[in-house]
Amino acid sequence: VDEVLRQVAGIFADEATEHAQRITSALLAMEADPSSAPLHVEELYRQAHSLKGSASSLGFTELEALAHQLESMLLPVRRGQKPLTSSLVDASLRAMDTVRLRAEGVRLGTSEGAAETEAATREMAALTEEVEKGAEPPSLPEPGELVAEARRPSAEGDAETVRVAAAQLQALERRLDELRATRGRLEHRAQTATRLLRSAEAMWQRSRVESRQLAAGPRVGGDTEALRPDRETLHRLVDELAALRRDLLDDAESSAANGADFEENLRALRMVPAMYLLSPLQRTVRDACRQSNKDALCELAGAEVQVDRRLLEELKNPLIHLVRNAVDHGIEAVAVREAVGKPARGCVHVAIEQRGADIWAEVHDDGRGIDLARVRARAVERGVLDDRSAAALSEGEVHELLFHHGFSTNVEVTELSGRGVGLDVVREAIYRLHGRIEVKSEIGRGSTFSLVVPLTVAAKETMIVEEGGRQFAVPLSSIERIVRAKRSELRVMGEQTFFQLDDDPVAVVSLARVLGSTEWLDEATFRTLAVVRSGAARAAVICHRLVGAEHLILRPLPRDLQRMRLISAAAILSNGQPILVLSPRALVDAAHAQAPRVTNWSDGEEMPSLGTGTILVADDSITMRSFLRNILEASGYRVRTAADGDEALRLAFTERFDLVVSDVRMPRIDGLTLVRRIRGSERTRDLPVVLFSSLDSDEDRTRGMASGANVYLTKGAFQRGQLLEAVTHLLRRRA
C-alpha cells in the first residue's frame, strides 16, 4: 500500500495544490466583487469537495477535515445568509496556504504541514461557531448534491486533459533529437548510395562500350561471351544500388515528416494556459495591500493564452516582483488617492497576450507613476552618477537605472521593498529568456512594465554563422536583414564604428571581437553584416561567413554555463555536433558597449595600446564590475570578476592572475583585508593590486597603501586613462 501511495503522492500533491489555487482565486474574486459570490462560491465548493474526496481516499484525514471545515464555515455565505467577511477570507486563505504546505509534505513522504493543517482546521471551526451564533444553524449539505456538482466539468476542464511530468516531456525531446540524428544519417547514407550508384553506372557503361569494341574489332584472344557474366553482375549491382538509394531517400523523407509531426505535437504538449501563472498574483496583490495598508484590486487578462511551460516557470518570479512593486511603489494610500480625486481602491492590471512570436506580460498600476527627478536624485545620492550625467539621462535611461542592482527609490526598507533587490533579478530572468523589458509611466496616472519574451524557448529558426572556424547559431527572428557592405561604408567615429542603414547609423561590432578571438583582417572589399535587433536597439554584426538557415530544437545550457550572457542556449545539429546559440541582446549590447553612456570619462583621452594578462576585478556593485570589465576588456585584458572580497581571495588563491583591481568596502572581506591576505601568501605576495574606492580622504588613501596596495584610485576623480595607465605600468614592471 505504501508503494502505491508513494506512486500517487506526486499526483495528489499537484491536484491538492491546484484545488487550493482555484479556491484562492474564487475567494479573491468574491471578495473583490461581492455580487459575483453566487457564481464563485459554487466553484469553491466544487474544489473543496474534490479535495475532500481525494484526501479521504488516500487517507490524508487532516486534509479531508480541513476541506470539510471550509465547506461548513462558508455554508452561510453560500446560502446567502451571511456576507463574506474579511476574517472569513483570511482564515480560508491561511487554510489554503497550509494545503499547499501539506501537499509538499505528501510529495516528499513526510508529515510536513500536517500540524499546520490541523491548526487551520481548528481556527476555521472556531470561526464557524462565531458565524453560527448570529445565524440560522447551518445544516450540512446533501452529499449527493455536492458530488453531482463536483463531477460537473469546470469551464477550464472542458477538454479532456492528462497530467504530463516535465521529465517525461524532456525525455521525449531527447528522443526527438535522436530522431533528427537518425534522419541526418539516413540522408548521408542516401548520398553515399547515390555516389556508389553513379560509379557503378559509369563502370557498366564502360564495360558495354568495351564489349562493343571487342565485338567489332579483330579477334585477338578477346571473347565477348566470356565477359557477359561480369556485365550481368554489374547490371544487377546497379539495379540493387538504385533500389537501395530509392529506399534510403524514402526512409529519410518519411523520417523527416514524422519528425516534424512529432515536433509539432511536442510543442503543443509544452503549452499550458497562462491561468496557472496569473491566478496566484491576485493573492500576491491582496497580501501586498495588507502589508502596506493599501487597497487595490488585481485584474487579470489573458488567462486562456497558451504559454510554454518552461516560460511559465521562468515568468512566475519576475511577475510576483513586479506586482509587489506595483502595490508598494505605484499604488498610493487610500487617503492620498481620494485627495487627488482617484477611486479609493487602486487597480493592478496583469495581462498576458501573444503578439506575433512573442508573449507580452504586462503589469499596469493606476498609481503615482515614476518620478524621474526622484530617480535621478537617488542615483546621484548613491554615487551611481554625477549631477551632470544624471541630468543628461533620457526618460528611458532613467527607467533603466531602476533595474540596477541595489537601486531603490524607497528610502525606508519595508516588508515589500526598499532593499534595492528585485528589479535587477527581474531583468536577469528576462534576459535569460532572450526577452526584454519596456517601461512606460506617467506621473499621477501610473506605470506599465512589459516583459516581452519569445513565445517558446524550445524550437527556433536560426542562421548559422561561422567565425574563426567555429559555427554559431543566431535566432533568425532577431536578424532584421543581411547586408553586404563596402569597407568604405563603415565609418569610424571615436571608438565606435557605424554603418548607415536606412538613414540611421547602426553600431557595428565584429563577431570575432565579441568572441574574444583574433579579428579577421583581410583586404576584402565587402563585409557581411547581420543586422541584429533586440528590443528597440539594433547592431550590425560582421561575420566571416553565413552558412545558412537551420531549424534547431534549443536545449538549456548546462548549469555551469547559464551565467554566460553571450550564449543563450545550445542545440544539437543533425550530425550530433552541439552548437551554441548567441544571444541577440548580448550582441547588441557588445556593439553599444564600445561607447558606454553612464560614465564621467573625458572624450579626448587616448587609449593605451592593447594589453595582455588576466585581471581579477572585485566589487560588490554589479554596475562597477561591468564598468571595469568593459574598460579592461576593451583594452585587451582577460577579466574575471568577484562579488566580494571572500570570492576574490578564493579566486586569487586558486587561479592565476596578473593583477587585481578591488573596491575597498565589500561584504565578508573588505578590500584592505584582501590586500593583506594576498601579501601574506607566498603564492600571491607579488600580485599587483589597485584599490579603487569611493573613500577619498588622505587617511583612506594612506590606509589603503599601508595595507600593501600598489596604487590607490578614487572613484570620484576617476579617469579611464588613469586606471589603464596604472594597470599597464604595474604589469610592465611585473613582467
Next chain:
Amino acid sequence: MKRSEEELQAALIERARRLAEQTQSEQTATRAFACVEVGGLAIGLPLASVVRAAAVRQVTEVPGAEPHLVGIVAVEGHLVSLIDLGTFLGLRPKGVGDLTGMVVVANGDSEIGLGAHSLLGICELNESDIKPAAGGLALIDHRAMVRDRELYLLDVEALFSDTRLTGEVR
C-alpha cells in the same frame, strides 16, 4: 560414506545460504568506483554518481570559457559541460587532444562530463581500505591502494559546489 539425497540437498542449501550471506556482507562493506587516469594519477569516481562513460568526440568549444572547460558535448540527447579533470584538479595539463575518454557524473539534476586521459575500469574497494587523503589535491577527500597503485577518490558533491562551476563565468 555416501550421503543420502536429503542430506545432499540440505548441504547444498546450507552452502547456498552461506554464499549468499558472504555476498551480502561483501556488498555492504564495499564501494564501487569508476577509475580514470589524469596527469599520471589514478582518480576514482563513486560509481553511484556515474551516469555513463564514453569516448570524447564532437566537443564544441565555448568562447571566453575558463581553461578547465573543454566545451560542451551531447550525451543521449542533452548537453553537458566537459571539463578537463586534470586542469580542474590543478594537475599539469597535457592538452585537450590527450583527453580520450569522459565520465559523466551527476549530482541531483546536474550533470557534468569529466575528461580523462584514459578510462581504467571499475573497482570495488573495502570500506576499511579507504583512508583519508592527506591534503594536497583539492576535491580529493580519500585514497586507497589498488594493485600497488594509489587511487585518489574524488568528492563529487564538493565538485558540484566548486565556485568555478557555480560562480560567475563571464
